[in-house]
Amino acid sequence: MEEMDKKKMARRAHCVVLAYPLQGHINPMLQFSKLLEHQGVRVTLVTTRFYYNNLKRIPPSIALETISDGFDQGGPTHDAEGHKAYIVRSREVGSASLAELLEKLGRSKDDHVGCVVYDAFFPWAQDVAKRFGIVGAVFLTQNMTVNSIYYHVHLGKLRVPLTEIEFSLPAMPKLQLQDMPSFLLTYVEHPYYLDFFVNQFSNIDKADWVLCNTFYELDKEVADWITKIWPKFRNIGPNIPSMFLDKHYKDDQDYGVEQFEDEECLEWLEGKPKESVVYVSFGSLAELGGEQMEEVAYGLKECSRYFLWVVRASEETKLPKDFEKKSEKGLVVTWCSQLRVLAHEAIGCFVTHCGWNSTLETLCLGVPTIAIPHWSDQTTNAKLMADVWKIGIRAPVDENKIVQRETLKHCIREVMENEEGKVLKNNVIRWKTLALRAVAEGGNSYKNIVQFAESFLQ
Numbered sequence: 001m002e003e004m005d006k007k008k009m010a011r012r013a014h015c016v017v018l019a020y021p022l023q024g025h026i027n028p029m030l031q032f033s034k035l036l037e038h039q040g041v042r043v044t045l046v047t048t049r050f051y052y053n054n055l056k057r058i059p060p061s062i063a064l065e066t067i068s069d070g071f072d073q074g075g076p077t078h079d080a081e082g083h084k085a086y087i088v089r090s091r092e093v094g095s096a097s098l099a100e101l102l103e104k105l106g107r108s109k110d111d112h113v114g115c116v117v118y119d120a121f122f123p124w125a126q127d128v129a130k131r132f133g134i135v136g137a138v139f140l141t142q143n144m145t146v147n148s149i150y151y152h153v154h155l156g157k158l159r160v161p162l163t164e165i166e167f168s169l170p171a172m173p174k175l176q177l178q179d180m181p182s183f184l185l186t187y188v189e190h191p192y193y194l195d196f197f198v199n200q201f202s203n204i205d206k207a208d209w210v211l212c213n214t215f216y217e218l219d220k221e222v223a224d225w226i227t228k229i230w231p232k233f234r235n236i237g238p239n240i241p242s243m244f245l246d247k248h249y250k251d252d253q254d255y256g257v258e259q260f261e262d263e264e265c266l267e268w269l270e271g272k273p274k275e276s277v278v279y280v281s282f283g284s285l286a287e288l289g290g291e292q293m294e295e296v297a298y299g300l301k302e303c304s305r306y307f308l309w310v311v312r313a314s315e316e317t318k319l320p321k322d323f324e325k326k327s328e329k330g331l332v333v334t335w336c337s338q339l340r341v342l343a344h345e346a347i348g349c350f351v352t353h354c355g356w357n358s359t360l361e362t363l364c365l366g367v368p369t370i371a372i373p374h375w376s377d378q379t380t381n382a383k384l385m386a387d388v389w390k391i392g393i394r395a396p397v398d399e400n401k402i403v404q405r406e407t408l409k410h411c412i413r414e415v416m417e418n419e420e421g422k423v424l425k426n427n428v429i430r431w432k433t434l435a436l437r438a439v440a441e442g443g444n445s446y447k448n449i450v451q452f453a454e455s456f457l458q
């Protein structure tokens with residue numbers, strides 16, 4: 001089919017992209033929406049009513065709709081009980097609300113909704129898609145090693161509470177207890193966290209496509225293994241704003257969720273020598289204990305490098321009283337444009353909680369890491385960063401699971417001053433090249449997106 005015809009046909013195809021109401025989920029799905037749109041598919045991005053106001057801007061060509069997840073007034077709470085309530089209520093209310101939306105969109109004469117791409121945290125969307133006789137594609141926002149661990153729990157092949165200390169799962173490196181997603185370790189106290197993550201796989205065998213925000217080389221072994229189980233598994237990442245990736249998609253604007261844009265830090269970075277600044281962020285959710293906060297604060301104050309540290313407003317009271325928030329040596333901000341910061345040549349190292357988006361971002365921008373994982377998938381990501389991709393080091397913890405200030409200072413020296421740091425930098429640049437290649441025209445993720453989009457032409 002001629003290129004133009006394909007585009008015209010696809011114009012009439014319409015994909016609903018249903019995102020889970022969290023920054024780390026909406027942002028990659030929005031990027032994916034842009035890529036679909038670039039292939040000529042019309043996209044309606046859907047979020048929950050409560051979360052709607054957090055969306056800063058979305059590209060004008062992408063329509064935005066909301067559904068109710070049953071928590072329109074306050075949104076879900078992210079504690080264990082909140083997760084339990086959310087699984088039940090979002091399924092009931094969300095299914096009905098999504099069905100209503102599909103009916104409404106279906107009344108349009110210009111196009112038809114041919115597909116629902118849904119966050120794996122909303123597995124019930126697959127049933128709604130089937131009721132409407134349309135394609136259902138599940139979108140996994142975490143990496144395939146982590147997904148595959150949860151999938152093993154879902155299958156009953158990995159039993160909780162865990163009784164072993166080392167785990168050999170298909171296509172994965174050997175994992176120690178500290179490398180497993182944290183909710184497997186806290187199952188006895190908080191079963192609902194794990195239930196919530198395992199619930200992602202409750203409908204997966206019915207999905208027409210299984211999409212994951214990663215790229216082939218990064219999770220090659222797991223990807224090959226899982227493709228035998230889910231033949232329609234496809235890597236479609238990294239879903240990072242295009243202005244930081246392939247020039248082919250060059251965008252001048254940022255879209256998505258931004259809590260607060262702080263240009264002060266970009267000004268502060270100006271003039272700092274190349275690769276001289278440690279960037280520190282623990283993401284959008286993690287809450288550090290007071291002692292850990294203090295150790296990080298003094299570790300940064302006493303280290304030999306500049307630092308830029310994101311301390312969310314809700315965490316600020318944990319900073320030591322005498323801690324200077326702005327000086328020549330360091331700057332503390334409540335939020336920043338992380339991609340711009342990581343892309344800045346003054347940044348030499350990223351002290352990270354290893355959230356999946358931060359992991360992909362540091363990799364795409366070629367910044368080596370010091371991993372201080374907090375919970376969830378972050379522990380597994382830290383293991384992969386340090387021992388598989390070899391782009392960083394995992395900061396050792398003491399018997400109380402605290403990274404002491406001396407340890408942090410030592411890690412900063414290792415990454416920014418020692419020979420090992422040069423090896424990490426070379427490795428991360430190699431991964432950066434592979435990541436960019438995956439999403440560039442002809443790359444593996446690019447081809448998968450084209451193939452997925454073309455399935456709407458049939």
Ligand code: UDX
Binds near residue numbers: 281
């Ligand atoms: C959550 C979970 O904690 C994580 O384990 C899971 O993989 C995804 O969902 P979050 O804490 O939000 O993640 O971390 P991450 O996935 O790294 O996403 C944070 C996002 O916020 C990144 O895109 C990052 O660029 C952005 N960010 C962070 C900013 O733009 N500015 C900041 O100051 C800090």
